[in-house]
Amino acid sequence: MDVDAVGLAESLREEAEYANERRLLVLAGDRKRGYDTLESILDTLPVPITETTLVGPDDRLRCEQLPQANASELLGTTRDVIAVDAHDELRPNALGKVVGAVDGGGLLVLLTPPLESWPDRHDGFDASLAVPPFSVDDVTGRFKRRLVETLRAHRGITIVDLESGRLDADGLTHPAPRMPSEPPTPPADHRFPTATYEACLTADQVDAVAALESLAEREQAVVLEADRGRGKSSAAGLAAGAYVAAGEDVLVTAPAARNAAELFERASELVEALGTDAVVEPRRIETAAGGSIRFREPATAVDDLESADIVVVDEAAALPVATLESLLAADRVAFATTIHGYEGAGRGFSVRFRDRLAESDHEVLDCQLVEPIRYAAGDPVEVWAFRALLLDARPPVDSLVADATPQTVDYRRLEPDDLLADERLLREAFGLLVLAHYRTEPADLARLLDAPNLEARALVHDGHVVSVALLAREGNLSPETRSMMYEGGRVRxxxxxxxxxxxxxxEAAAETAGLRVVRIATHHAARSRGLGSRLLECIREEFESAVDWLGTGFGATPGLLAFWRENDYRAVHISTTRNDASGEYSALMLAPTSDAGRALHDRHADWFVRRFAALCSDALDDLEPDVARAVLRSVVDRAGPPLALTDHEWRVVAGAAYGPGLFDVDPGPFRELVVRYFADDPDAVDLSDREERLFVLRVLQSRDWESVADRLGYHSTGQCMRALGDAVCPLVDHYGDAPALEVRERFAER
Ligand SMILES: CC(=O)SCCNC(=O)CCNC(=O)[C@H](O)C(C)(C)COP(=O)(O)OP(=O)(O)OC[C@H]1O[C@@H](n2cnc3c(N)ncnc32)[C@H](O)[C@@H]1OP(=O)(O)O
Ligand SMILES: Nc1ncnc2c1ncn2[C@@H]1O[C@H](COP(=O)(O)OP(=O)(O)OP(=O)(O)O)[C@@H](O)[C@H]1O
Structure with missing residues (x-):
């Protein structure tokens, strides 16, 4: 080989160290050659093997090894060298997670096939994009082509072509010397010992530590937000160290113990610097003053909150929203989280959890850390990763779309080739999806560009994206695939x-062809003007003759259910478990566009109405009453056949409403009546929100009188019972048949 890859890696590393930046080395070509070269490099570089990680399928080097699927383990950690073996597959999410973990002065190494042919090779990730009825041959290579172009175009990236022995780019940037920065100063007034602040590396970190002082108060939540490597975990660690030295019990949780490694390191350094008498272990610190810092997995932490004075949640973006909510039971709690979270950590925190936090009893103190610590500002590998994976994609600035209305916008197909050719369009459309959706991740960029079953559509105002939708073709599956699914097999x-x-x-459900709206988002500066509805209308016009139904599935909230219902989508199912990322139950809705689609919808709507009450007293017994009301309201027009209450059941119901009867003796007929009320024309009977919530909690979810009375603000269970009877009266009036009305008359005469 002509090029001296080892010498090159040494120069890269030297330059990286000098600039406190990272460098990226691409070893393109035969896999074995790539590993041989990498091994020689690792043998030569002055990097301890313990600080190196190989992210790939096989344990081929002496260092730590992780498959790409487990790349999350590196979130929040710091490594000198990370090598990613992309020969079998390249998962964009894994790349997003590992880039941020490479230390300033460190190297990211990519082992790839020859770059010229890489985009045309189908790898394991491409196979995951081959959704039936499509095959992997239908998957295109645009994401990898774009990735290769960015590798070639960006500074700080060396490309070695192992086949030709050629150096495609040397990646050296010859940085000018930087002025050493002034150490930050502690705030004028502070509660923590001065050493806590002396250990900080930036002014932002000082501010973050100062914000954490407020946890000494009651009912306080502090949120530290930053891009990767800005020192938020370390700030939390320093504060934890100060608290433990003062004898407080700090409970630390994170997706895995390893994610909290930096936090424990800072805490133990501070405990030592303060000369505190303490026992220090990797996941536990105990001081003679009676303080402790303990790590607990999230599931155990939730049960252990009572025993802690302060709770610190690290890498909060990577935790399910339901877990974050449970952690809010702690009075004094800090969350350290990434701003975008989109690099694969998840956006449940910012898109969903933020609202719950605002509604909680905690006073919330926010603190953002901007200045990088792990590596210098302007680091070329961060710049590359942001661009290659669109980590910093943003929707257009507000002023560009502020005047958009359904009359000013054009409907536009976002063809993958157009998106590739127009970076601004791609960034705007993708930025809107990222900002609005907690689930959008780097893999979605690859899906958008290469998946054969996906389409994107937008409304553009003056050429700027103001509403965007991602659509997936579904159904139209072969009899073999259908029976495989029916028998329990998985389908992508x-x-x-x-x-x-x-x-x-x-079993017949997958015979019909449909189009699912996977995601839809309107620019925040132009919501509630009918743009989302206009986009759905355009999509319907374009596709209605080609499919049997349009559909959607999403974390159910009353507002979103109203949006879809207004656009003629009808509920047919609600999931029986909460979504991990959003903490919500998912609603599935259909808008039929053909007779076959209508038949599919109608039978599922009827089944849904029939099983809803039983679901509510079982898997959905904790469904929020307002979501339950909105879901049933979204079934619309599928009230089903006439109510089948027996004469005796009508007497029981009417007796409880108008006479001395009791709901408790026979809840069944009440359930049927209440479900009918919700699924029927909403103008037929007029009840208050509180009465409807009472129906959900007591009649459908079978909660006991006491808790229902308490939750809905009734003074006593007696008052709550009478309120239920009163609420049933108009239902008896509207739906009741002769025996019911007889009961009513009899008591009315009294
Ligand atoms: C499959 C999925 O993607 S579901 C997830 C939908 N997307 C999101 O949640 C991302 C953030 N939200 C958004 O981008 C927008 O609010 C959208 C896409 C839901 C709606 O787009 P808009 O252009 O505002 O829609 P449009 O103006 O046609 O309809 C708005 C109506 O929908 C309902 N609505 C939509 N979202 C909400 C909500 N979160 N809370 C209350 N009502 C809502 C309301 O009835 C609203 O009317 P109103 O403002 O007069 O009360
Ligand atoms: N005060 C400090 N003293 C010493 N090292 C620090 C300090 N603050 C940050 N660092 C180092 O900078 C790097 C990034 O810090 P940290 O892990 O706290 O950042 P982060 O914002 O939580 O990053 P991530 O998003 O990757 O979790 C780590 O290598 C850490 O050791």
Missing amino acids: GNMLPDVLTSQLRD
């Missing part, structure tokens, strides 16, 4: 047909 994509077939036991 096809979310709606899959649930309708495998869970709801409808």
Whole structure:
């Protein structure tokens, strides 16, 4: 080989150290050659093997090894060298997670096939994009082509072509010397010992530590937000160290113990600097003053909150929203989280959890850390990663779309080739999806560009994206695939047909062809003007003759259910478990566009109405009453056949409403009546929100009188019981048949 890859890696490393930046080395070509070269490099570089990680399928080097699927383990950690073996596959999410973990002065190494042919090779990740009825041959290579172009175009990236022995780019940037920065100064007044602040590396970190002082008060939540490597975990660690030295008990949680490693390191350094008498272990610190810092996995931490004075949640973006909510039971709690979270850590925190935090009893103190610590500002590898994975994609600035209305916008197909050719369009569309959706991740960029089953559509105002939707073709599956699903087999994509077939036991469901709206978002500066509805209308016009139904599935909230209902989508199912990332139950909705689609919708709507009450007293017994009301309201027009209450059941119901009867003796007929009320024309009977919530909590979810009375603000269980009877009266008036009305008359005469 002509090029001296080892010498080059040494120069890269030297330059990286000098500038406190990272460098990226691409070893392109035969896999074995790539590993041989990498091994020689690692043998030569003055980097301890303990600080190196190989992210790839096989344990081929002496260092730590992780498969790409487990790349999350590196979130929040710091490594000198990370090598990613991309020969079998490249998962964009894994790349997003590992880039931020490489230390200033460190190297990211990519082992790839020859760059010229890489985009045309189908790898393991591409196979995951081959959603039936499509095959892997239908998957294109645009994401990798774009990735290769960015590798070639960006500074700080060396590309060695192992086949030709050629150096495609040397990656050296010859940085000018930087002025050493002044150490930050402690705030004028502070509660923590001065050493806590002396250990800080930036002014932002000082501010973050100062913010954490407020946890000495009651009912306080502090949120530290930053991009990767800005020192938020370390700030939390320094504060934890100060608290433990003062004898407080600090409970630390994170997705895994390793994610909290930096936190413990800073805490133990501070405990030592303060000369505190303490026992220090990797996941536990105990001081003679009676303080402790303990790590607990999130599931255990939730049960252990009572025993702690202060709770610190590290890498909060990577935790399910439901877990974050449970952690709010702690009075004094700090969350350290990434701003975008989109690099694969998840956006549940910012898109969903923020609202819950604001509604909680905690006073919330926010603190952002901007200045990088792990590596210098302007680090070329961060710049590259942001661009290659669109980590910093943003929707257009507000002023560009502020005047958009359904009349000013054009409907536009976002063809993958157009998106590749127009970086601004791509950034705007993708930025809108990232900002609005907690689930959008780097893999979605690859899906958008390469997946054969996906389409994107937008409304543009003056050429700027103001509303965007990601659509997936579903159904139209072969009899073999359908029976495989019916018998419990897994199928990729096809979310709606899959649930309708495998869970709801409808073998014919996947025969019809549909289009699922996977995500939809309107620019925040232009919401509630009918743009989202206009986009759905355009999509319907474009696709209605080609499919049997349009559909959607999303974390159910009353507002979103109203949005879809207004656009003629009808609920047919609600998931029986909460979504990990959003903490919500998912609603599935259909808008039929053909007779076959209508038949599919109608039978599922009828089944849904029939099973809803039983679900509510079982898997959905904790469904928020307002979501339950909105879901049933979204079934619309599927009230089903006439109510089948027996004469005696009518007497029981009317007796409880108008006479001395009791709901408790026979809740069944009340349930049927209440479900009918919700699923029927909303103008038929007029009840208050509180009465409807009472129906959900007591009649459908079978909560006991005491807790219902308490939750809905009734003075006593007696008052709550009378309120239920009163609420049932108009239902008896509207739906009751002769025996019910007889009961009513009899008591009315008294
Ligand atoms: C499959 C999925 O993608 S579901 C997730 C939908 N997307 C999101 O949640 C991302 C953030 N939200 C958004 O981008 C927008 O609010 C959208 C896409 C939901 C709606 O787009 P808009 O352009 O505002 O829609 P449009 O103006 O046609 O309809 C708005 C109506 O929908 C309802 N609505 C939509 N979202 C909400 C909400 N979060 N809370 C209350 N009502 C809501 C309301 O009835 C609202 O009317 P109002 O403002 O007069 O009360
Ligand atoms: N005060 C400090 N003293 C010593 N090292 C620090 C300090 N603050 C940060 N660092 C170092 O900088 C790097 C990034 O810090 P830290 O892990 O706290 O940042 P982060 O914002 O939590 O990063 P991530 O998003 O990757 O979790 C780590 O290597 C850490 O050791």
